[in-house]
Amino acid sequence: MIHLASKNRYDKMTYNRCGRSGIKLSALSLGLWHNFGSVDVYDTAKDILFHAFDNGITHYDLANNYGPEPGSAEETFGKVLHRHLKNYRDEMVISTKAGYYMWPGPYGEWGSKKYLVSSLDQSLKRMNLEYVDIFYHHRPDPDTPLEETMTALDQIVRQGKALYIGLSNYSASQMQKAESMLRELGTPCLIHQPRYNMFDRWVEDGLLEVLDKRGVGCIPFSPLAQGLLTDRYLKEIPADSRMAKEHGFLQENAFTDVRKKAIVQLNELALKRGQSLAQMAIAWLLKDKRITSVLIGASSVEQLYNNLGALGNLHFSVEELQHMEIILKPTSK
Numbered sequence: 001m002i003h004l005a006s007k008n009r010y011d012k013m014t015y016n017r018c019g020r021s022g023i024k025l026s027a028l029s030l031g032l033w034h035n036f037g038s039v040d041v042y043d044t045a046k047d048i049l050f051h052a053f054d055n056g057i058t059h060y061d062l063a064n065n066y067g068p069e070p071g072s073a074e075e076t077f078g079k080v081l082h083r084h085l086k087n088y089r090d091e092m093v094i095s096t097k098a099g100y101y102m103w104p105g106p107y108g109e110w111g112s113k114k115y116l117v118s119s120l121d122q123s124l125k126r127m128n129l130e131y132v133d134i135f136y137h138h139r140p141d142p143d144t145p146l147e148e149t150m151t152a153l154d155q156i157v158r159q160g161k162a163l164y165i166g167l168s169n170y171s172a173s174q175m176q177k178a179e180s181m182l183r184e185l186g187t188p189c190l191i192h193q194p195r196y197n198m199f200d201r202w203v204e205d206g207l208l209e210v211l212d213k214r215g216v217g218c219i220p221f222s223p224l225a226q227g228l229l230t231d232r233y234l235k236e237i238p239a240d241s242r243m244a245k246e247h248g249f250l251q252e253n254a255f256t257d258v259r260k261k262a263i264v265q266l267n268e269l270a271l272k273r274g275q276s277l278a279q280m281a282i283a284w285l286l287k288d289k290r291i292t293s294v295l296i297g298a299s300s301v302e303q304l305y306n307n308l309g310a311l312g313n314l315h316f317s318v319e320e321l322q323h324m325e326i327i328l329k330p331t332s333k
């Protein structure tokens, strides 16, 4: 049955321009790395997508390998889209990526033209789409000439299989080279997708500056450090959490004593601000105007609503920011 989307879906969301491009993205985007695979509950995945769309989230982020099984998140998304949301395709920005291991042999990962072109063709089939809005190279490839990877991305856009190009996990200097090449080819890089959260701030050492200067958008992934920067891990590891799941990418070694202490202190500060810790973690990223959108994950509709609530307070006082720096300092070592 076709989902009748809320008439008010654009009322509360903020839309930020992506770098110096023509496209705006919702301040929150939804990622399908976890919770949308063949091991997950289809109805929950579907509900999260409905509620995200009904609340103004226009951007949905996938990759060839999301699942598990790898590829199954794209299948789930394709099913929900075609069964229930197909009238709204033009209101959505759908992205996918290639770069990590997807199939055996020398052509199933990294950055060759052979891999990128075949992987995107597979993704389009799994999602039953003619094109994606953004196609990303998922990680830099130390062995393939950058020219080959960038030419493949340019060709993909010229063939109409993607409207825009994104890069993910590229360092500041890799980004400078890649951005120049893409611009010269006539397909400017739309967006960069780095890991960025209060526990992982590598982008502050140059990348954000490069993106800003060159007019490339920035969409941080794992803004909640995969769930650590929420009130879920205040005491112990919850049985239904990503860290407890066999296929989850969050390992117990990320839950260090130093982080445990910081999580408790950050949670107290968030409550004083009238926010949940998750909301504060998202707001902390969005306070920087160089951030186009924050790419969240959610395992339930409740978590999604909680995260949407972050938009209610994006302002931090100088004292709050200073306090946060003191709390976070031991976690940066």
Ligand code: NDP
Pocket: 030, 031, 032, 033, 034, 035, 061, 062, 138, 168, 169, 193, 220, 221, 222, 223, 224, 225, 226, 227, 228, 230, 231, 232, 240, 241, 242, 243, 278, 279, 295, 296, 297, 298, 299, 302, 303, 304, 306, 307
């Ligand atoms: P987050 O840091 O937002 O972590 C999401 C997890 O946090 C959820 O699954 C849930 O954990 C928990 N959570 C979310 N909201 C709340 C809340 N309000 N209260 C309590 N717990 C909450 O992001 P992800 O790590 O999932 O990454 C987001 C997206 O980024 C991915 O889906 C993917 O699209 C992209 N990504 C890109 C990568 C790249 O290399 N380009 C790499 C990784 C991700 P639980 O399941 O335990 O309930």
